[in-house]
Amino acid sequence: MDYLIQVIGSGxxxxxxxxxxxxxxxxxxxxxxxxxxxxxxxxxAGAVFFFILQSLGLPLWVVIPGFLLMAAVFGGLIxxxxxxxxxxxxxxxxxxxxxxxxxxxxxxxxxxxGANPEIVELPLPDLTLEIGSAxxxxxxxxxxxxAALAMIALLLFYKFSTMGILMRAxxxxxxxxxxxxxxARRILTITWGISAVVAxxxxxxxANGSAVSYDMxxxxxxxxxxxxxxxxxxxxxxxxxxxxxxxxxxxxxxYFGPWLGLTGFQAISPYILLLVVLLIRPEGLFxxxxxxxx
Amino acid sequence: xxxxxxxxxxxxxxxxxxxxVSVTLEDxxxxxxxxxxxxxKTTLLRTLSGVLRIYDGDVLEGSVKIxxxxxxxxxxxxIARKFGIVYxxxxxxVFPQLNVMENLKCAASSRRDKxxxxxxxxxxxxxxxLKTRLHGKSGYMSGGEQQMLSIGNALMTKPKTMLLDEPSxxxxxxxxxxxxxxxxxINEEEGIAMFLVEQNATAAMKVAHKGYVMENGRVVLEGTxxxxxxxxxxxxxxxGSGGEGKEKDYRQSxxxxxRKRWLG
Numbered sequence: 001m002d003y004l005i006q007v008i009g010s011g012x013x014x015x016x017x018x019x020x021x022x023x024x025x026x027x028x029x030x031x032x033x034x035x036x037x038x039x040x041x042x043x044x045a046g047a048v049f050f051f052i053l054q055s056l057g058l059p060l061w062v063v064i065p066g067f068l069l070m071a072a073v074f075g076g077l078i079x080x081x082x083x084x085x086x087x088x089x090x091x092x093x094x095x096x097x098x099x100x101x102x103x104x105x106x107x108x109x110x111x112x113x114g115a116n117p118e119i120v121e122l123p124l125p126d127l128t129l130e131i132g133s134a135x136x137x138x139x140x141x142x143x144x145x146x147a148a149l150a151m152i153a154l155l156l157f158y159k160f161s162t163m164g165i166l167m168r169a170x171x172x173x174x175x176x177x178x179x180x181x182x183x184a185r186r187i188l189t190i191t192w193g194i195s196a197v198v199a200x201x202x203x204x205x206x207a208n209g210s211a212v213s214y215d216m217x218x219x220x221x222x223x224x225x226x227x228x229x230x231x232x233x234x235x236x237x238x239x240x241x242x243x244x245x246x247x248x249x250x251x252x253x254x255y256f257g258p259w260l261g262l263t264g265f266q267a268i269s270p271y272i273l274l275l276v277v278l279l280i281r282p283e284g285l286f287x288x289x290x291x292x293x294x
Numbered sequence: 295x296x297x298x299x300x301x302x303x304x305x306x307x308x309x310x311x312x313x314x315v316s317v318t319l320e321d322x323x324x325x326x327x328x329x330x331x332x333x334x335k336t337t338l339l340r341t342l343s344g345v346l347r348i349y350d351g352d353v354l355e356g357s358v359k360i361x362x363x364x365x366x367x368x369x370x371x372x373i374a375r376k377f378g379i380v381y382x383x384x385x386x387x388v389f390p391q392l393n394v395m396e397n398l399k400c401a402a403s404s405r406r407d408k409x410x411x412x413x414x415x416x417x418x419x420x421x422x423x424l425k426t427r428l429h430g431k432s433g434y435m436s437g438g439e440q441q442m443l444s445i446g447n448a449l450m451t452k453p454k455t456m457l458l459d460e461p462s463x464x465x466x467x468x469x470x471x472x473x474x475x476x477x478x479x480i481n482e483e484e485g486i487a488m489f490l491v492e493q494n495a496t497a498a499m500k501v502a503h504k505g506y507v508m509e510n511g512r513v514v515l516e517g518t519x520x521x522x523x524x525x526x527x528x529x530x531x532x533x534g535s536g537g538e539g540k541e542k543d544y545r546q547s548x549x550x551x552x553r554k555r556w557l558g
Contacts, residue, residue, distance in 0.1 A: 181374035
């Protein structure tokens with residue numbers, strides 16, 4: 001029983017973090033049809049920003065807004081300098097460019113940050129949870145809280161704020177927003193900035209309690225089955241799919257893998273689930289169907 | 295006043311669509327543009343609103359002057375904001391994933407004045423049907439309601455000129471009549487000029503002060519409503535009247551021969 005609580009709890013926390021990375025992907029995909037393969041490096045960059053500010057000895061209430069601001073500027077700059085020039089091209093072409101951006105960022109991170117992992121520890125109150133013999137260490141609990149709060153904040157922002165409504169409008173149709181005098185390009189820049197902030201928060205959640213290294217961006221790959229499962233255009237879908245994938249990974253690690261006698265089964269289990277779901281619902285669990293009136 | 299002179303437009307550098315179109319839109323007037331499919335009407339609206347580039351189109355020759363200023367190289371967002379031009383696209387300027395409130399809010403987002411709330415009430419008074427659907431996704435509304443919202447969105451930008459691309463498309467005749475009544479009201483009460491591109495010539499002629507007829511990328515006929523309405527060709531080809539009593543025979547009407555005369 002305690003074993004089960006441990007597995008489910010870890011799965012949910014892991015899943016929340018995956019979900020947050022997936023949300024970052026969905027934001028960009030919704031607004032421009034581009035799949036941002038550099039999302040993992042966006043996570044790393046965010047965690048690096050956090051590490052840099054923290055190692056300067058700044059207090060936490062400066063470090064947190066500071067690194068989020070840096071991430072926003074970073075995402076906005078990438079859009080402005082690279083993506084903006086490609087607007088009007090096939091989204092697939094831009095998607096391929098993001099693979100290039102990813103490689104360049106890995107190189108830059110290696111060059112400036114170095115190859116040594118650096119320990120990241122959020123100086124927060126101890127929230128270590130013990131349920132029976134199940135143990136959730138404080139940093140793990142905090143990572144779940146950070147991811148959950150970030151998701152709630154983002155959902156509220158996207159649903160109710162004027163900028164959120166404008167982001168949804170330009171995602172619906174860029175031409176229609178332009179003819180109504182909405183500066184769709186500026187909104188796309190802001191969307192990239194916000195996506196980078198979300199990625200930075202998930203990067204922090206990945207690094208907290210362990211370490212940040214230049215090749216941490218590999219977690220971006222973990223978000224791939226999540227977005228495909230949840231549907232590329234749905235933020236709630238990304239969150240729910242994140243939790244599902246997290247649970248699938250931990251349960252297959254603790255139960256199904258040993259039962260099947262396979263080591264490393266948790267790495268492929270999300271893809272098996274994904275395959276089954278896509279066979280039944282090609283648009284993903286919560287994918288947006290085009291509104292068609294009959 | 296908007297003056298278009300000798301406009302030549304191509305898509306993808308090779309597909310020539312407009313071959314020297316000249317059109318003048320007077321302030322506060324309704325001007326209609328009639329023409330068959332493929333005549334270049336939508337292209338003209340895209341050029342005017344500045345979104346032509348998005349469709350890979352280019353202006354080769356000619357000019358579009360709004361209040362004396364050349365706009366063919368200007369960014370469409372600036373054209374919309376600075377000159378108050380709003381373009382109601384054929385597929386309706388509605389964001390289907392947003393509800394009615396959000397649609398109207400979005401449309402007003404580029405404005406800096408404080409009358410937004412008042413204008414929203416006015417739009418809802420103009421289109422009472424929208425009131426009942428304020429919080430439902432607009433994509434699920436009927437075609438008529440969507441067209442109303444489309445015009446409502448356009449009004450929220452506080453425009454000086456509305457470009458309407460076949461607003462009657464897909465609407466029942468009674469709705470078309472109602473919509474045109476509302477357009478006349480908007481034109482008279484707010485003094486908003488309109489450039490009305492239509493295939494429904496009968497309805498468009500009733501509301502317009504002035505009209506143009508386009509064929510194959512050229513303006514072949516222009517005049518005031520009275521002039522156009524009394525023109526034999528217009529009556530026969532567009533209004534479906536004229537030549538009364540005679541049998542409507544394809545050969546007798548010599549449609550092709552007479553159309554050629556326009557091209558000359």
